[in-house]
Amino acid sequence: MNSGLDLFTGGVITQNLILFQGLGIYALLHFTKSIGTAFKASIMMLVSTLTACAFVWIAAPLMPISFGMRLPVYLAIALAAGLLWHKLWIQFTAADSDRSILTAFVNSALVGILLSIPQELPEGSAVVSYGLACALGYGLVLIVMAGVRERLELADVPKPFQGVPILLISAALLALALMGYRL
Amino acid sequence: MSLGNRFIKGIWSENPVLRMALGLVPALGITHLAINGVIIGISTTIILITAVLVKILTAKVTNKDVSIYVDIACVAVFTTLLYRLMGVYQPEMLVQLGIYFPLIAVNGFVFQRLSQDVTPTVRLADALGMGIGYTAALTLIGIIREFIGLGQIFGVAVINGTLAPFSLAATVPGGFVIVGLLMALCNALSGKGGEINE
Numbered sequence: 001m002n003s004g005l006d007l008f009t010g011g012v013i014t015q016n017l018i019l020f021q022g023l024g025i026y027a028l029l030h031f032t033k034s035i036g037t038a039f040k041a042s043i044m045m046l047v048s049t050l051t052a053c054a055f056v057w058i059a060a061p062l063m064p065i066s067f068g069m070r071l072p073v074y075l076a077i078a079l080a081a082g083l084l085w086h087k088l089w090i091q092f093t094a095a096d097s098d099r100s101i102l103t104a105f106v107n108s109a110l111v112g113i114l115l116s117i118p119q120e121l122p123e124g125s126a127v128v129s130y131g132l133a134c135a136l137g138y139g140l141v142l143i144v145m146a147g148v149r150e151r152l153e154l155a156d157v158p159k160p161f162q163g164v165p166i167l168l169i170s171a172a173l174l175a176l177a178l179m180g181y182r183l
Numbered sequence: 184m185s186l187g188n189r190f191i192k193g194i195w196s197e198n199p200v201l202r203m204a205l206g207l208v209p210a211l212g213i214t215h216l217a218i219n220g221v222i223i224g225i226s227t228t229i230i231l232i233t234a235v236l237v238k239i240l241t242a243k244v245t246n247k248d249v250s251i252y253v254d255i256a257c258v259a260v261f262t263t264l265l266y267r268l269m270g271v272y273q274p275e276m277l278v279q280l281g282i283y284f285p286l287i288a289v290n291g292f293v294f295q296r297l298s299q300d301v302t303p304t305v306r307l308a309d310a311l312g313m314g315i316g317y318t319a320a321l322t323l324i325g326i327i328r329e330f331i332g333l334g335q336i337f338g339v340a341v342i343n344g345t346l347a348p349f350s351l352a353a354t355v356p357g358g359f360v361i362v363g364l365l366m367a368l369c370n371a372l373s374g375k376g377g378e379i380n381e
Contacts, residue, residue: 022212022355026291029204068270071285072263078289079255108208108289115282160370161363164204168363175356 004129011133014182017109018141019175021116024109027138028145028171029164038146042139044085046132048110052081053131056114057124074114082110109138145171186308193312199292200320200362201369206292210324210362213283215353217337220325222276223283224318226269228311230261231293235310239303254297262288292317327361328352
């Protein structure tokens with residue numbers, strides 16, 4: 001029970017994909033312009049991750065043992081899950097086939113989750129739980145950073161720091177705050 | 184724009200990391216050692232150039248709708264091949280780079296350069312310039328983080344007990360701060376703001 005809870009809190013907070021692993025930075029910069037956009041990107045990431053983790057769960061008995069052999073399989077699964085949901089998104093929302101939407105589905109965070117699935121993790125539903133925790137942590141940071149960014153729009157930020165630099169420094173401050181939970 | 188200008192642009196005025204904020208994952212995640220920045224930068228450049236060559240060669244048989252899928256497949260295949268090669272010749276380095284080496288397969292910087300609609304020679308010059316600019320930026324970030332965080336540069340100790348290293352610089356949150364400050368410095372030097380390029 002405790003290990004499951006540790007795994008979950010690790011995925012959401014202490015091993016957060018964006019703040020402590022530096023993954024999904026493209027989303028941090030491009031999908032935090034408003035809370036609505038951040039929420040949509042979080043949902044996209046959640047469905048892509050759950051689908052990819054479910055694929056891993058199903059394919060677990062066939063998965064090669066060495067990491068080098070598993071790499072192409074993980075890349076293929078992440079890309080397949082991302083592209084599948086991208087196609088469905090375009091079909092149901094009648095949106096343009098835009099690269100920026102594709103990058104929300106196929107991103108470093110999704111591939112990073114699959115590549116960092118702990119080896120000792122029992123096969124099966126634990127993989128999906130781990131993916132769920134990571135995706136929730138990812139969404140949490142996107143939404144919080146969108147809120148921070150909306151406040152930053154009103155602040156008098158020096159010109160060289162406007163845009164990406166102040167956003168990265170704000171993310172660092174959020175990471176430092178959450179670092180307390182790692183001690 | 185001449186080929187020379189296109190080449191130089193990638194190194195300074197459109198530097199992928201410091202000016203365009205692309206490919207930041209390895210810049211934040213793995214450059215606590217400068218050597219990691221060099222290896223990831225060179226590997227990304229090799230993958231970008233080979234993907235550009237394939238794109239040039241297959242330009243006549245792929246239409247715009249499927250080109251992005253061809254790009255994704257191409258980059259994934261070349262990343263896997265390079266990963267296997269590294270596993271044979273530099274296995275320790277591969278372990279040190281962890282999941283960040285395979286993540287070149289989804290590096291936004293590579294896809295952004297592949298999506299340019301330009302002539303083949305310009306595309307090649309652009310890829311080479313951008314690759315060098317990317318490697319230089321990762322190396323610079325790595326040198327600064329390694330110096331501040333561990334008191335060494337490329338593994339050589341430069342602070343011998345006179346000043347305690349500030350280990351936060353070697354962590355990802357420290358990387359956020361250092362990359363943010365470097366970007367602000369570049370903005371100040373070029374007289375521009377830090378708008379995010381779409």
